[in-house]
Amino acid sequence: MNSALLKAHIAGIGTYVPEKILTNFDLEKIVDTNDQWIRERTGIQERHIASAEQAASDLGVIAAQRAMKNAGVTAADIDLIIVSTVTPDMLFPSTACVIQEQLGITEAPAFDLGAGCTGFVYALVTGAQYIATGAYRNILLIGTETLSKVTNWSDRSTCVLLADGAGAVVLQPGAADGGVLSFTLGADGRGGKYLFQPAGGSRLPATMETVQKNLHLLQMSGPEIFKFAVRKLPEIAEEVLAKAGLSISDIDFLIPHQANARIIEAAAKRLGLPMDKVLLSIAKYGNNSSATIPLAMDDALKAGRIKNGDLLLLIAFGAGLTWGGVALRWTKTD
Ligand SMILES: CC(C)(COP(=O)(O)OP(=O)(O)OC[C@H]1O[C@@H](n2cnc3c(N)ncnc32)[C@H](O)[C@@H]1OP(=O)(O)O)[C@@H](O)C(=O)NCCC(=O)NCCS
Structure with missing residues (x-):
């Protein structure tokens, strides 16, 4: 930057x-x-x-x-x-x-x-x-x-x-x-078919038939997303850190999007990061999409785990397919 x-x-x-x-x-x-x-x-x-x-x-x-x-x-x-x-x-x-x-x-x-x-x-x-x-x-x-x-x-x-x-x-x-030190964002629209809501937009507007066929509900190819996420998350982490001139050992906490604990554990293992440096809140919240990272962060703050000066690495993936990461030095004083 x-x-x-x-x-x-x-x-x-x-x-x-x-x-x-x-x-x-x-x-x-x-x-x-x-x-x-x-x-x-x-x-x-x-x-x-x-x-x-x-x-x-x-x-x-x-x-x-x-x-x-x-x-x-x-x-x-x-x-x-x-x-x-x-x-x-x-x-x-x-x-x-x-x-x-x-x-x-x-x-x-x-x-x-x-x-x-x-x-x-x-x-x-x-x-x-x-x-x-x-x-x-x-x-x-x-x-x-x-x-x-x-x-x-x-x-x-x-x-x-x-x-x-x-x-x-x-x-x-x-x-x-402090604050946002570096970031990476990406997308690959070819993966859109793995996670989507078919009806309700201009492609397939709402009709009796779309509703009867449950086309307004989310559809997902779980194993495809799983493989993508396990491969992509470590790449995001390394790219963001490199952009900030930092390495894995500098991370105080990894805050990943919480979609499946096994995805997160596999990514942490590939990065050589111990799980005590990973903030996991999926057990009590499940996957609430855009809310998972702030929820994990807020829980850790309330528990006194995140301290001023800590290096936080936020990484996520999702429908699109999209992905992104941010290296953030925590600076809030109270
Ligand atoms: C969906 C997901 C949990 C499925 O786990 P998995 O280990 O890949 O399981 P599979 O899909 O291979 O299914 C294994 C078996 O479990 C069964 N199964 C699937 N869901 C089940 C459930 N809730 N309870 C019991 N059995 C289930 C399957 O039917 C399958 O049975 P079969 O072997 O008799 O066919 C996993 O693929 C996943 O988390 N994917 C990523 C999803 C994601 O990240 N989405 C959000 C992106 S932001």
Whole structure:
């Protein structure tokens, strides 16, 4: 990164998961599965599920309010809102605009960004560019998902994985030796067929037939994504570190997207990184897409594991296929 540009720091973080918890034992009553299979094959024990009334914006608003409080900023301070979601309230207006209204923020530009489960990393990198140029000084980034609303609850290969939740951060400019140090982003549209929601867009608008065929629900080729992720995550990590002139041994914590504990363990092994340097929160949250990284980060902060000056490596992959990583020096003082 150009050293003349400003560095983007996380000045505040907030998260929210819906109250309702769905355990593996609950799932045993819905599909042909069992707790042992889910735990051993995915690392998930339970997940949070939104109520019928809760949309992505509702989760995002609570996470955003907590992040703003944590950063010590008010609605009047926010000058840009970026929301990452694959489960927007509606196709339009953007969920960012819905959240803007609910937070009482007026006039700040607001837009959604779609990069599947890499969305939080894409949003962080995007926000960091506006900070770097000095265009905006208080950016609200929100990853919010209600995957349960697009889950096929009769498909055991996907319904045991998916979950709901939200995470938000406030980005501000800060000291040159901290914040976002380097990043990488990528995409390969040829892999779009491995994880998608066939109907509901302009390709296949909603009809009685699309609904009857469950085409508005998420479809996934699990083993294809698994192989891709295990290969890609270590590459992302090495690329981001090299760009910052750092190496694996410099990492204090790896914060990967939480899709399957076995993917994360395989990536850590390939990198030669011990698991005590990997923040894992999948057991209690499952895969809530753009929210997994801020949730893992917030849990570790609350547990006092992340300290000032720590080098955090955020890496993710998702629908698109997309991927991305950020090396971040943690600098928040309180
Ligand atoms: C989906 C995933 C958990 C499946 O695990 P897997 O070890 O690859 O399992 P397979 O798909 O090879 O299936 C193995 C067997 O388990 C069965 N199975 C699948 N889901 C099951 C479940 N929930 N409970 C019990 N058995 C299940 C399969 O039917 C298959 O049975 P068979 O051998 O009789 O055909 C795994 O592929 C995965 O996590 N992929 C990545 C998904 C991902 O990251 N998605 C998000 C991207 S952001």
